[in-house]
Amino acid sequence: MKGQEWYQTDDVAEEYDSKRFSRGGQLIDRREKEAVLDAIGPVDDKSVLEVACGTGRFTAMLADRGADIVGLDISGPMLSQGREKAKSAGVDDHLEFMRGDAARLPFPDDHFDTVVAMRFFHLADTPASFLAEMRRVSKHQVFFDTFNRFSLRSLYNWALPMGSRLYSRWEVDRLLDGAGLELAGEAHDFVLPYGFYRKIPNDLASGFRSIDEVVGASPVGDKVASVSYWDTRV
Template identity: 75%
Template sequence: MKGQEWYQATEVAEEYDEKRFSRGGRLIDRREKQAVLDALGPVEDKRVLEIACGTGRFTVMLAERGADITGLDISGPMLQEGRQKAKQSGVDDHLEFMRGDAARLPFPDDHFDAVFAMRFFHLADTPAKFLTEMARVAKDQVFFDTFNRFSTRSLYNWLLPMGSRLYGSSEVDGLVEGAGLHLADSEHDFVVPYGFYRAVPDWVAGPFRKGDTAIGRTPLGRPLASVSYWDARV
């Protein structure tokens, strides 16, 4: 897994949300959270597993909405940030954070109603293994996102310290089928890549996001999108 040691550094965990989801990055945070909520639907009393939960952005959000949720991550410092976030939100007794390996999930088959992973598959060295494990423990739904190969992301991906694994739609189709899943829905977004939004203030990011969204509604939207959200079913 790319960046495994980097994500386990305490200073990285402490600064993770601030560096990625402040300034224009708030637009990314809102869009990702909405993608999860749209895909999972009502979550009250639904048993949910989040893979690579990091600092608990989504874990805490879904716990606040009544989900019976478990967040799993390989980084102890990231999980500690998540526990603090859950405590501040008053849901620390409504969720569970676990340290573990997504390639060997410590759960029986069909244990969760839904399993999802955000900001995970771009780091995956063996994506088929991870997706197969997610499908194994899911009773109904598997949801995840990818960064796209033929997009603006590819223009600067080589500059990033760890880079990202980029996916074509045919590769995702193969992964989904190989995991014994079928694709129920997909969404494609962000012609302007994430890195731009994180680097600029709100007043710059807002107008760019409006233009980005407008392009996304045209026939060019899907082929130019740098991010895709995949909703698969067992």
């Protein structure tokens, strides 16, 4: 998987949230959490696995809403940040963080109601095998996001530390067919890519976001969106 060693360094883990979700990145954090909650709905007593949970943004959020959730990641330092976040939020006693490989999920078939993976598939070197594992351990729903090939995301892809895998709609459809997943819902957003928002103050980012949403709501919005959210059923 791309970036596996990079994400396992202490300094990257410690600065991950502040670099990505401060300034204009706050808009990204809010929208991503909204997308997850819209897709999976009420989570009271629902069993959830978050694959590649990183610093636990979604893990802690879903635990706070009553989910029975496990956050899995390959990076020990990222998981340490997640545990601190869960402790600060007062939810550390009803979630579990586990170090593991998303290519070989350490759970039996149909173990979770829902499996979520955010900010993961742009790093996946073998996305079909990862998605098949997510489908295997889910008995109902798999939710994930992708960055899109025909978007402004491609313009700064070269500047990322380990590159980024971008997907066309055809590639996503092929992945779903291969994993035996049925598309139940989709959303497409952020004509301006994430990297742009992270570089500017939140107040300024809010103005650009308003313009972004207008373009996104237009007939061409879905075609030029840089990120897509895929809600699928087993």
